[in-house]
Amino acid sequence: MMLSINHARLANDSVLYHIECKNGRISSIQPEETTNLAADVVADGGIVLPSLCHSHIHLDKCFILDRCQLVTGDFSEALKVTNQAKAAFEPSDLYKRGHKLIRDSVECGVTSMRAFVEVDRAVGFSCVEQGVQLATNFRDVCDVQLAAFAQEPLFDDTESVDPGENYSLLVRALETHDLQVVGSAPYVEPTLAQAKLNIGLILNLALKHRCHVDFHLDYNLDPTSEPLIFNVIEQARQLSWPPALKITVGHATRLQLFTPEEWKELTSAMGSLPITFVGLPQSDMYMMGRGDSPLGAPRGTLHIPQIAAQHNIQIAMAVNNVQNAFTPQGSVDPLSLCTFGVALFQTATPNDLKTLLRAVTLTSKEAIGETEAYKDLTLSVGDPANLVVLHGTPTTQLAVLNPGYVRTTIRAGRVVAYRHNSVWIASN
Structure with a gap:
């Protein structure tokens, strides 16, 4: 099963990436400027982290x-x-x-x-x-x-x-x-x-x-x-x-x-x-x-x-x-x-x-004894594709100080939840 994420950032990196997952693992991470690919998940410039x-x-x-x-x-x-x-x-x-x-x-x-x-x-x-x-x-x-x-x-x-x-x-x-x-x-x-x-x-x-x-x-x-x-x-x-x-x-x-x-x-x-x-x-x-x-x-x-x-x-x-x-x-x-x-x-x-x-x-x-380890908060090829996408939250600093509400949850390379908000405000 394939899953792709674009317009995504990694921990401590301002570059936008296109991330691909295959068979439950991250199979590719490429700078977005070198690709012109559609994606299943658009991160809106947000950070992607281990789940x-x-x-x-x-x-x-x-x-x-x-x-x-x-x-x-x-x-x-x-x-x-x-x-x-x-x-x-x-x-x-x-x-x-x-x-x-x-x-x-x-x-x-x-x-x-x-x-x-x-x-x-x-x-x-x-x-x-x-x-x-x-x-x-x-x-x-x-x-x-x-x-x-x-x-x-x-x-x-x-x-x-x-x-x-x-x-x-x-x-x-x-x-x-x-x-x-x-x-x-x-x-x-x-x-x-x-x-x-x-x-x-x-x-x-x-x-x-x-x-x-x-x-x-x-x-x-x-x-x-x-x-x-x-x-x-x-x-x-x-x-x-x-x-x-x-x-x-x-x-x-x-x-x-x-x-x-x-x-x-x-x-x-x-x-x-x-x-x-x-x-x-x-x-x-x-x-x-x-x-x-x-x-x-x-x-x-x-x-x-x-x-x-x-x-x-x-x-x-x-x-x-x-x-x-x-x-x-x-x-x-x-x-x-x-x-x-x-x-x-x-x-x-x-x-x-x-x-x-x-x-x-x-x-x-x-x-809790999870055996499939990540190397770091910054994702690498080969890492498990258990991820959280913080849409519109571009840095690890903001992920801690003011994490966004809109999120996509990915388990074994498959989207299992998408949380979004709807905003309305009265005009003068």
């Missing part, structure tokens, strides 16, 4: 804010009201909301995502089952990688030595459904010791089923709390962790309190382990730092550009939740995170803008 990727998004608890009565807005309340909403989830409701999430994401330029579907005694396998159906139905449009996720504790109480029903359900979900990832939130366990046991249980499950791992980890801004990332590293090394299975760590706000020496310790401890961090700024900034001091506690999320520049760690960035008690605000568009990040991280330098753009494209793809 966007949700490296961390919850498929089952999106668009439920109208069911959640918020009073304090804190994390414990979010867990409580979300559990109440989960108890009433129906299969058709799960499918409808998940369908909207995927469809809206593809319209923005997303062609792959890691989607969390929860497994616990409240929902059983209903979230997993609808997730599998959605992944199947969207398989030609978007690669929906499903993560069986234990948001609730695996241990029933502080005295428990063995994991309880939630763990048993998670095991059964992996045994009976087509799932690519297993994950948990160790910080919800009753004790620190059980949080570390949670980590070990998940790592061993992943090895048994040859799954990637995704931890919601170190979600606090408490300098007295033990950073559990070091326990993840220790247990992974004890298991001789294979390079093919990714370990992804979401939130990790506690790391933002690290000194330069602690960052060096972390990078040394990680070594060649396949660990990638995912910052979730919309959720982190809303939920973290709810202290009771007169001036309030500081907000905190992983400082993606600074960590890349100072410690050479590329961190992905993701939407996480959409319209629920954990993240009431924001859209499904990953590029909106880049725009938010400019103010949040107080930087608009070319290198940092590139880091932010990579965070929702290349680094996010790496975080």
Whole structure:
């Protein structure tokens, strides 16, 4: 199958190009002035980039804010009201909301995502089952990688030595459904010791089923709390962790309190382990730092550009939740995170803008274990033809600072979405 794009720009290049895709890959990139060819997609002078990727998004608890009565807005309340909403989830409701999430994401330029579907005694396998159906139905449009996720504790109480029903359900979900990832939130366990046991249980499950791992980890801004990332590293090394299975760590706000020496310790401890961090700024900034001091506690999320520049760690960035008690605000568009990040991280330098753009494209793809890699944000012949065309947005700078609404999404060399606007204004 052939697809052509003209009047297109590449990252950091003002030249207009004619791009051709064949058999799911970019087969030709030529300056437009040397060609006189018609095209399937006219980019209107806009930039063409590797497609966007949700490296961390919850498929089952999106668009439920109208069911959640918020009073304090804190994390414990979010867990409580979300559990109440989960108890009433129906299969058709799960499918409808998940369908909207995927469809809206593809319209923005997303062609792959890691989607969390929860497994616990409240929902059983209903979230997993609808997730599998959605992944199947969207398989030609978007690669929906499903993560069986234990948001609730695996241990029933502080005295428990063995994991309880939630763990048993998670095991059964992996045994009976087509799932690519297993994950948990160790910080919800009753004790620190059980949080570390949670980590070990998940790592061993992943090895048994040859799954990637995704931890919601170190979600606090408490300098007295033990950073559990070091326990993840220790247990992974004890298991001789294979390079093919990714370990992804979401939130990790506690790391933002690290000194330069602690960052060096972390990078040394990680070594060649396949660990990638995912910052979730919309959720982190809303939920973290709810202290009771007169001036309030500081907000905190992983400082993606600074960590890349100072410690050479590329961190992905993701939407996480959409319209629920954990993240009431924001859209499904990953590029909106880049725009938010400019103010949040107080930087608009070319290198940092590139880091932010990579965070929702290349680094996010790496975080979820995509094997078809791009060389850079600037497209090359042979790259996968999973692309987003930002019509009328001519530079990477504007793609971050003010990305256009009009977009074409291309998956495997085929247009899978075109988003356009219609404008009317009254005249005098």
